[in-house]
Amino acid sequence: MNVIVLGAGIAGLSTAWSLVKAGHNVSIVEQGPIPNPLAASGDHHRIIRRAYRAGTGYGQLISEAYDAWDELWADLGENHLDPRGFLCVSREPGDEAEEYREGLEEGNFSFELLDPAAAVERWPFLEPGTFRYAYFSTEGGALHCKKIAVGLAKWLRAHDANVYENSKVVEVDADAGRIVLESGETMQADRVVVAAGAWVLKLFPELGGELKTFRTALAYVEPPTDLKAVWEVAPVILDVGGVTDGYMIPITRGAGMKFGSGLHKVPTSDADWNRQPVPGEGEVIRNLFSPPIARITEYKVTEVVTCAYTFTADEKFLAYEKGKCLVVSACSGHGYKFGASVGRRVAKAIGDGDIAGLKRWLRAEMI
Numbered sequence: 166m167n168v169i170v171l172g173a174g175i176a177g178l179s180t181a182w183s184l185v186k187a188g189h190n191v192s193i194v195e196q197g198p199i200p201n202p203l204a205a206s207g208d209h210h211r212i213i214r215r216a217y218r219a220g221t222g223y224g225q226l227i228s229e230a231y232d233a234w235d236e237l238w239a240d241l242g243e244n245h246l247d248p249r250g251f252l253c254v255s256r257e258p259g260d261e262a263e264e265y266r267e268g269l270e271e272g273n274f275s276f277e278l279l280d281p282a283a284a285v286e287r288w289p290f291l292e293p294g295t296f297r298y299a300y301f302s303t304e305g306g307a308l309h310c311k312k313i314a315v316g317l318a319k320w321l322r323a324h325d326a327n328v329y330e331n332s333k334v335v336e337v338d339a340d341a342g343r344i345v346l347e348s349g350e351t352m353q354a355d356r357v358v359v360a361a362g363a364w365v366l367k368l369f370p371e372l373g374g375e376l377k378t379f380r381t382a383l384a385y386v387e388p389p390t391d392l393k394a395v396w397e398v399a400p401v402i403l404d405v406g407g408v409t410d411g412y413m414i415p416i417t418r419g420a421g422m423k424f425g426s427g428l429h430k431v432p433t434s435d436a437d438w439n440r441q442p443v444p445g446e447g448e449v450i451r452n453l454f455s456p457p458i459a460r461i462t463e464y465k466v467t468e469v470v471t472c473a474y475t476f477t478a479d480e481k482f483l484a485y486e487k488g489k490c491l492v493v494s495a496c497s498g499h500g501y502k503f504g505a506s507v508g509r510r511v512a513k514a515i516g517d518g519d520i521a522g523l524k525r526w527l528r529a530e531m532i
Contacts, residue, residue: 166190167354168515169344171334171368173199174206175310176495177360178317179508182237184358185324187512192327192352194344196364199330200314203440205362205472207310208383209420211501212401212412214251214305215274216265221481222529224272226503227304233505234308241316247417249400251305252288254457256296256406265404266300276302288399290392295456296406307401307417308501334361337368342489356515359492363436363473369492372485376475376494380439381430384447385421385468389460396422409453421467426453427498430474442469474498482507482527486520495527 166189170181173195181193200207213234217224238244255262269276277300284299285291291299321328336345343353359365363378388396393416402413410427414420429450433439447466455461475496477483482500485492491514495507507527514523 166356166515168192168356168358169194169342169352169354170358170360171337171344172360172362172364173201173314173318173328173330174204174360174362175313175501175504176362176493176507176511177358178314178321179233179237179505180358180360180493180511181321181326181508182240182317183508183512184515185321185326187516189512189515191321192329192354193321194329194332194334194346194352196333197331199318199328200311202470203437203473205474205496206314206501206504208470208472209311210307210309210414210417210423212251212305212403212414213246213308213502214401214403215269215272215302216251216253216305216403217268218264219268219271221268223499224268224274226506226529230503230506233509236509237313237317237505241320243312243316245309245312245316246306247309248303248306249398249415249417250301250303251403252299252301252400253404254284254291254296254299254402254406256457258297260404260406260408261410262404262406269302274302274304276300289395290388290399290458292456292459301400305401305403307414307420309418309420310501334368337490339488339490355489357490358511358515359490360495362494362496363475365475365492365494367436369485369487372483372492372494375477375483378433378436379430379474379476380433380471381425381474382442382446382450382469382471383423383425384450384466385423385470386447386451386464387467388416388422389463405454405457407456411454413454424450424454426450428453433473436473440471440473442471481529484520484524484527491515491520493527
């Protein structure tokens with residue numbers, strides 16, 4: 166079968182990888198370079214973790230995600246996961262960190278619960294007296310996005326896939342299985358998979374009732390000199406508690422330390438809107454992390470990266486079929502960790518036609 170994959174973020178690249186392995190003829194088309202620095206998966210790194218709220222099903226799906234990543238590492242000949250575990254800090258009853266703990270308990274997944282004194286002793290960047298408890302799990306770490314994208318693009322080219330960079334798609338004829346490029350050229354296939362991330366609404370505006378686009382930014386920082394060694398071996402921090410919805414990725418494999426917060430995202434109707442950082446934006450993001458991070462103003466902001474995401478109302482993944490076209494939106498702020506497994510599942514559905522099963526899996530309803 167001839168298949169066009171539109172979008173070379175992690176979902177698109179992984180889908181192309183899986184389709185090639187299944188014997189299909191594959192072309193992947195990306196509007197920018199690979200990796201695209203504007204894409205949600207074009208940043209240095211993203212978190213993988215077991216913790217999810219109780220009842221969502223995604224915590225159980227992490228086992229399949231790890232299996233898919235292992236298959237990918239074997240094909241690439243290099244492992245781009247830093248498995249340093251994750252830490253959560255709860256500051257208020259019922260905050261997101263506590264909800265994640267309840268999800269781990271529901272799934273009988275192991276973790277280590279620490280009182281504040283023990284947590285501060287182990288991780289002295291935490292501020293005493295600002296949180297209720299912390300907990301640590303070994304089932305998590307940092308996935309290095311740029312290295313994964315480079316490796317996948319190289320693998321696809323080596324396995325006779327057509328990889329088109331800087332080729333913006335402006336129209337999709339779903340019934341005909343045809344795409345139109347900004348240059349006026351057209352491409353046609355038996356099936357088209359659209360994994361366009363936050364740009365999907367430009368091609369399928371009818372999904373605007375289900376997908377909402379948000380613009381956010383991430384701050385890279387340099388920690389205080391006396392804490393650098395601690396951060397170099399620290400786990401990723403999935404949630405700092407309270408209402409911050411904040412996560413932190415420490416220094417890992419040459420990539421800098423990063424702060425991100427759900428409080429900082431703003432709705433937009435255009436994934437290209439305001440993609441240049443705003444002066445002072447990095448410091449605003451950084452300051453959201455005090456408490457529970459001590460001495461926050463000593464963390465020097467070195468870079469700010471903007472991102473655009475699509476979210477569903479329930480923060481689950483989405484698939485939409487129209488004619489010969491299958492749209493996959495595996496984002497909602499937590500999609501990267503499932504990238505390799507999403508690609509395998511989409512390729513399977515293209516092969517066997519079980520789109521209904523794919524939709525159930527994407528919503529974690531097959532557990």
